[in-house]
Amino acid sequence: MTSFSIGRYLRRLYLAASELHRGVLLTLLVLHMVLSYTLLTWAGESDLLSVPSFLYWYATTASTVGYGDLSPKSDAGRIAVALFVMPGAIALFTVSVARAFAGVSARWRRRRMGLGDYRGMRGHIVLIGHDPERTPRMIAEIVADGQGHELVLVATEDLAGDWTTHRFVRAASLTAPADLARAGVAQAERIVVYGPSDAETLAATLAATALNDRGHVVCFLRDPDTARLLNAHCPQVEVVLTPTVELVVKALSDPGSSRLIAQLASHTDDGGTLYATTARIGGSFDDAARAVREHGGILVATCGKGGNSPVFDPDATVAPGDRLFYIARRRIAA
Numbered sequence: 048m049t050s051f052s053i054g055r056y057l058r059r060l061y062l063a064a065s066e067l068h069r070g071v072l073l074t075l076l077v078l079h080m081v082l083s084y085t086l087l088t089w090a091g092e093s094d095l096l097s098v099p100s101f102l103y104w105y106a107t108t109a110s111t112v113g114y115g116d117l118s119p120k121s122d123a124g125r126i127a128v129a130l131f132v133m134p135g136a137i138a139l140f141t142v143s144v145a146r147a148f149a150g151v152s153a154r155w156r157r158r159r160m161g162l163g164d165y166r167g168m169r170g171h172i173v174l175i176g177h178d179p180e181r182t183p184r185m186i187a188e189i190v191a192d193g194q195g196h197e198l199v200l201v202a203t204e205d206l207a208g209d210w211t212t213h214r215f216v217r218a219a220s221l222t223a224p225a226d227l228a229r230a231g232v233a234q235a236e237r238i239v240v241y242g243p244s245d246a247e248t249l250a251a252t253l254a255a256t257a258l259n260d261r262g263h264v265v266c267f268l269r270d271p272d273t274a275r276l277l278n279a280h281c282p283q284v285e286v287v288l289t290p291t292v293e294l295v296v297k298a299l300s301d302p303g304s305s306r307l308i309a310q311l312a313s314h315t316d317d318g319g320t321l322y323a324t325t326a327r328i329g330g331s332f333d334d335a336a337r338a339v340r341e342h343g344g345i346l347v348a349t350c351g352k353g354g355n356s357p358v359f360d361p362d363a364t365v366a367p368g369d370r371l372f373y374i375a376r377r378r379i380a381a
Contacts (some may be wrong), residue, residue: 060324062305064113069146070141072142072143072146075139076139076143078138079135079139080105080235081083081130082224083105083127083131083132083135084096084101086124086127086131086132087101087119087124087127087128087132089123089127089128090119090121090123090124091121091123091124092119092120092121092124094117094120095117095119095124099123100117101372104117104118104224105118105132105136106194108128108132108133108136108137108235109136109137109139109140110140110194111137111140119339120217125277145147160217161202161205161206161215161216161217161218162206162217163214163215163216163229164197164229164231165214165229165230165231166228166229166231166234167231168197168199168231168234168235169197169231169234169236170197170234170235170236171197171198171199171202171231171234171235171236172196172197172198172199172235172236172237172238172239173199173201173230173231173232173235173238173239173255174186174188174198174199174200174201174213174239174241175201175221175227175230175232175238175239175240175242175251175255176201176202176221176240176241176242176243176247176248176251177200177202177203177204177241178241178243180203181291182200182241185212185239185241185262186198186200187212187315188213188285188313188314188315189314190212191314191315192378193314193377193378194237194262194285194378196237197213197214198212198213198214199213199214199215199216199231199235200213200214200215200216200246201218201221201226201227201230202215202216202218203215203217203218203219203220203221205217205218209293213233216229216230218230220248221242221250221251221254222250222251222253222254223241224254224258227254227258228258232255232258232259233236233258234259235247235259235262236263237260237262237263237265238254238255238259238262238263238264238265239264239265239266239267240255240264240265240266240267241266241267244309245268245269245273246273248266248268249266249267249268249273249277250280251277252264252266252277252284253280253281256283256284260283263285264281264283264284264285265284265285265286266284266285266286267286267287268286268287268288269288271288274286274288282355283293283355285355301377307370311374319374319375319376320374320375320376321347321352321372321373321374322344322372322373322374322375322378322379323370323371323372323373324370324371324373324378324379324380325370325371326349326365326366326368326370326371327367328367329364329365329366329367330364330365331363331364332346332349332360332361332362332363332365333361333372334365335349335365339371339373339375339379342375342379343375343376343377343379344370344373344375345373345374345375346372346373347359347372347373347374348371348372349365349369349370349371349372350369350370350372351366351369352366352367352368352369352370354370357372
């Protein structure tokens with residue numbers, strides 16, 4: 048049993064040495080520095096023996112910078128440096144730099160392939176599901192909103208490319224708990240679910256709310272019955288149904304209204320956009336409207352704190368924490 052344990056330990060030690068793990072590199076570096084210092088002491092190189100001077104000289108030698116302000120003076124010291132210090136220090140420095148770049152490159156490749164882990168992120172937006180046409184537009188709208196949220200996209204397909212607007216998580220399915228956890232769903236401030244079908248969207252929304260019951264969840268559905276089912280079980284989820292019958296009839300009755308509604312929903316348009324902010328103090332609807340107007344906005348509706356149904360009521364009373372919906376060219380702070 049003992050020989051087996053020793054053999055296994057030696058094999059692990061051999062593998063670690065052959066692959067130059069970080070612990071092995073650190074051990075070799077410390078050992079080489081100690082031996083180098085010992086050789087310089089034996090050669091009588093007093094200028095290099097103080098700890099700050101030795102570390103500075105060793106670093107400039109290993110990195111091949113070689114300022115020349117410190118160097119061995121004796122023949123024995125120069126021979127020791129030429130035959131032992133310089134080859135070992137430069138080799139260790141080169142291997143360390145190569146391993147550092149290899150680690151960065153491997154991490155970049157993992158993220159590019161959708162294998163990154165973003166559990167450490169906070170307050171970000173997670174987009175679950177990918178549509179080749181609509182998802183890029185959705186990302187462009189979020190970026191144009193200018194709130195500075197980081198974005199993580201979860202998709203089941205391989206989306207090769209270099210993105211500056213978002214991170215990517217490749218998932219086995221839109222409901223896989225491990226992949227949703229890697230995307231930081233549990234810590235996300237907002238979640239958007241847009242699956243290939245209503246069944247997948249419904250399942251992914253339930254999976255997301257199981258991990259995060261605090262963030263604001265929005266999902267896109269096509270079937271009103273599915274939307275009612277979801278609202279019955281998850282009333283905190285905001286369901287978007289589009290195109291709606293009401294929007295079609297409105298465009299028919301009031302020509303141009305559909306374009307206006309599309310403009311109010313877009314952050315990339317030059318016109319006004321519909322925003323929401325939080326009331327810090329209470330008062331009447333008119334008081335809130337005046338406050339919003341002073342900042343260049345037009346108040347259109349209010350929503351009670353914790354509610355999900357905005358209403359237009361000029362006689363309403365606004366309480367601290369209520370949401371105020373307004374139209375403006377830019378977002379207004381609380």
